[in-house]
Amino acid sequence: MSPILFKMTLNTQQDPQTVLRRRSSTPLSLSPKPSSGLLAPKPPRRSNHPQLCQSSSLNPPPRPPSPALDNWSSDSSDSSDSLYRVVLLGDPRVGKTSLANLFAGIQDRDLQEHQGEDMYERTLSVDGEDMTLLVMDNWESEKRDEKSWHRDYCLQVGSAYAIVYSITDRSSFESASELRIELRRARQADNIPIILVGNKADLVRCREVSVEEGRACAMVFDCKFIETSAALQHNVAELFEGIVRQIRLRQLGQKANGPRLPEPRPKSLSQRARRFLARLATRNNRKLALKARSKSCHDLSVL
Numbered sequence: 510m511s512p513i514l515f516k517m518t519l520n521t522q523q524d525p526q527t528v529l530r531r532r533s534s535t536p537l538s539l540s541p542k543p544s545s546g547l548l549a550p551k552p553p554r555r556s557n558h559p560q561l562c563q564s565s566s567l568n569p570p571p572r573p574p575s576p577a578l579d580n581w582s583s584d585s586s587d588s589s590d591s592l593y594r595v596v597l598l599g600d601p602r603v604g605k606t607s608l609a610n611l612f613a614g615i616q617d618r619d620l621q622e623h624q625g626e627d628m629y630e631r632t633l634s635v636d637g638e639d640m641t642l643l644v645m646d647n648w649e650s651e652k653r654d655e656k657s658w659h660r661d662y663c664l665q666v667g668s669a670y671a672i673v674y675s676i677t678d679r680s681s682f683e684s685a686s687e688l689r690i691e692l693r694r695a696r697q698a699d700n701i702p703i704i705l706v707g708n709k710a711d712l713v714r715c716r717e718v719s720v721e722e723g724r725a726c727a728m729v730f731d732c733k734f735i736e737t738s739a740a741l742q743h744n745v746a747e748l749f750e751g752i753v754r755q756i757r758l759r760q761l762g763q764k765a766n767g768p769r770l771p772e773p774r775p776k777s778l779s780q781r782a783r784r785f786l787a788r789l790a791t792r793n794n795r796k797l798a799l800k801a802r803s804k805s806c807h808d809l810s811v812l
């Protein structure tokens with residue numbers, strides 16, 4: 510455990526049914542499980558989402574926003590009504606809590622007051638649309654039997670995962686690969702976003718894992734890749750924004766692949782022309798999707 514391990518549990522849910530009211534130290538119910546493996550169950554629409562860069566604890570103390578992340582999320586009065594769990598996985602001391610604190614906009618001077626808490630809810634505005642993420646920083650990396658239920662739980666509830674390693678610690682990189690395999694096994698049927706995160710990128714002199722190795726690992730394991738520095742707040746906003754985009758891209762994919770109703774026979778020439786153009790667009794979309802997939806794994810804005 511880090512000497513400055515400060516975690517927070519944030520409860521903003523209003524619905525007594527929803528699991529999100531509970532402290533993360535209490536096991537959350539596995540049901541209702543996200544139907545698609547992606548979507549968390551929809552909580553009722555909330556009108557009091559936290560303001561930009563505020564953590565959303567039930568009684569949040571007035572806290573100035575983190576300057577570096579100031580333009581990161583917007584006033585969420587018109588926020589999305591879905592909530593997505595983002596689970597941080599990784600070895601101890603790789604920087605999971607530091608990344609989560611930045612996500613929550615918790616500043617160094619406020620760390621003490623958030624000690625022992627490990628869930629962070631915040632609404633981000635990305636590409637003009639809001640999405641509420643619940644970042645879970647309660648991963649237990651030890652594989653002891655009595656902890657295995659907790660590990661299983663974490664592997665089941667995420668709408669997205671960030672597998673964090675430290676670029677200064679090769680064994681944490683190896684653990685990240687193992688975690689990817691474990692996650693794949695646990696969520697075989699689910700198309701969930703997984704981001705491999707090489708943290709502590711500021712410690713260049715102590716680097717044990719190259720960017721190329723990180724990227725290659727992400728390509729082999731079919732996930733996205735980003736290097737961050739929680740210390741310098743480098744790429745942290747990009748990470749969480751990327752997670753939002755990855756979730757959205759999968760939502761769009763699901764909508765596009767939804768059940769098709771039989772089309773009525775077109776009656777007029779203009780209807781036939783419209784249908785032809787629609788098919789053409791679909792074909793082009795498929796080509797575009799293929800192109801996008803072949804792009805580098807470090808572009809978090811494409812599938």
Ligand SMILES: Nc1nc2c(ncn2[C@@H]2O[C@H](COP(=O)(O)OP(=O)(O)OP(=O)(O)O)[C@@H](O)[C@H]2O)c(=O)[nH]1
Pocket residue numbers: 510511513514599600601602603604605606607608708709710711712737738739740741
């Ligand atoms: N230089 C540098 N230090 C970092 C960075 N991120 C985290 N640290 C430091 O690394 C140590 C561990 O960070 P934590 O955020 O507690 O790591 P953790 O993964 O949450 O650790 P556990 O709670 O033990 O699982 C702390 O001393 C942090 O200040 C970073 O990007 N750069």
